[in-house]
Amino acid sequence: MSLLSPDVIHRIRSAKNILFLTGAGISSESGIPTFRGEGGYWKTFKAEELATPEAFAKHPEVVWEWYDWRRGICREAKPNDGHLTIAKWQTSSPTVNLITQNVDGLHPRAGSRNLLEIHGNIFRARCTNCQAKYHLEEDGLDKPGLKYCTACESLLRPDIVWFGESYDNRLLTKAWEQSKIAHVVFVIGTSANVSVPANLALTAIRNGAIGIEINPETTTLTASIQLHFGGKAGEILPEIYKEVFPESISQ
Ligand code: NAD
Ligand code: ZN
Numbered sequence: 001m002s003l004l005s006p007d008v009i010h011r012i013r014s015a016k017n018i019l020f021l022t023g024a025g026i027s028s029e030s031g032i033p034t035f036r037g038e039g040g041y042w043k044t045f046k047a048e049e050l051a052t053p054e055a056f057a058k059h060p061e062v063v064w065e066w067y068d069w070r071r072g073i074c075r076e077a078k079p080n081d082g083h084l085t086i087a088k089w090q091t092s093s094p095t096v097n098l099i100t101q102n103v104d105g106l107h108p109r110a111g112s113r114n115l116l117e118i119h120g121n122i123f124r125a126r127c128t129n130c131q132a133k134y135h136l137e138e139d140g141l142d143k144p145g146l147k148y149c150t151a152c153e154s155l156l157r158p159d160i161v162w163f164g165e166s167y168d169n170r171l172l173t174k175a176w177e178q179s180k181i182a183h184v185v186f187v188i189g190t191s192a193n194v195s196v197p198a199n200l201a202l203t204a205i206r207n208g209a210i211g212i213e214i215n216p217e218t219t220t221l222t223a224s225i226q227l228h229f230g231g232k233a234g235e236i237l238p239e240i241y242k243e244v245f246p247e248s249i250s251q
Pocket of ligand 1: 028033101
């Protein structure tokens, strides 16, 4: 049975701008835990207690230990069919934008180049004093534990937007622009509990985009979305791609 009606297929095919918005759920099939699932706990801490500036100010060694552990999981994980389908879609059309809440680096590893990582990236760190940026693996800072700036010797912190922190303005401006011009917005694997990503999706929809959500659960966005697919991103997204581009099947 088809997932999409001929009308929706036509609207997607003729869309000048398509926007994908992804959250932790798209990476769960790659074995990376979401915060709201079982992996939301590490030792006795909840993610929300560790991913904050207050936790880092009090116990930087604990926060770094948690990030070192999570970075190891991300390094071992591989992009799944959800990430790969988006990357394929982006190569076939220059106007497919991707905004992710994920910090795991799986979208770039799947081949996505046109990408805004609005919550940062777990493989990067920055200096708490001079703001110098580092790539932990490429700059040889991958040893577990506290890490220091090679320029000014101050403590480094993960280059991540923590709970209660503001977004990078430059990235956010681009994200709003992309949401306003989208004709189709796919919202994949996000509980929409964080207000900025949810508002990016709603802005696209209010400006006329069709909203398509892929998530095994319903979310606060579901009521505002035209199509909700209650399943896994790695299964539903390749099916959608085949229906939109039937010519791709024989390739
Ligand atoms: P979230 O709020 O984005 O919720 C995860 C959502 O994914 C849930 O609604 C769940 O129903 C859905 N989901 C689970 N499996 C799915 C699948 N196979 N296909 C489609 N949807 C699926 O994420 P969160 O875990 O509550 O995280 C909150 C914040 O922490 C976000 O910024 C998030 O990006 C970040 N985070 C990132 C990663 C990562 O980089 N992989 C992992 C955990 C948390
Ligand atoms: Zn420094």
